[in-house]
Amino acid sequence: MLTGQVLSVDFFERPTRRVARELLGKHLVRRLHGKTNAYMITEVEAYDGYNDLASHASRGRTARTEVMFGKAGHWYVYLCYGMHWMLNIVTGPHEYPAAVLIRGVKGVGGPGRLTKTLGVTKALNARTATRGTGLWIEDRGVRVPKRSIMRTPRVGVSYAKEWAHKPMRYVFDTGA
């Protein structure tokens, strides 16, 4: 089976926007019910720091957001609109609240559809992105030319004042 280099904590501990951009082209790998599937990441959003009004962390440290303040490389999974699980990976330094929302992979557009397809639920919240938890990220050598990366404002955060229109959404245009 073709595998790649599993991304370690070092990768995620860097500045959130950089991590977001570099996650494009990486592979989200899911092992569930004895089967392993890999999905190339094509769409992400950065949620960066206490001042980011679009981030849950802007309303302080709470039971839900605790994981965002924790160590990088952990999953932050929460329920949105009462029915969709959202999958994020914690980024940046310890105690600094930040994460990247994985919005889409090749063939599966939309964060809610993505978690449904991969069988991701609250059970993965606060777990590490390692093989042991059944959900991790690999570099399989896909090259992502700068030209193929689109930046846009984030989706569904119109309430976030000036943060609503910052280009913190990254899309890998594969042309396919």
Place this chain on the structure above:
DNA sequence: ACGATGATGAAC
């Protein structure tokens, strides 16, 4: 264009 559907956080 709109309703489903429930956790979350802030107000009371």
Place this chain on the structure above:
DNA sequence: TTCATCATCGTA
């Protein structure tokens, strides 16, 4: 304890 608010999606 109540209430408004959602980092969405399928159907119309």
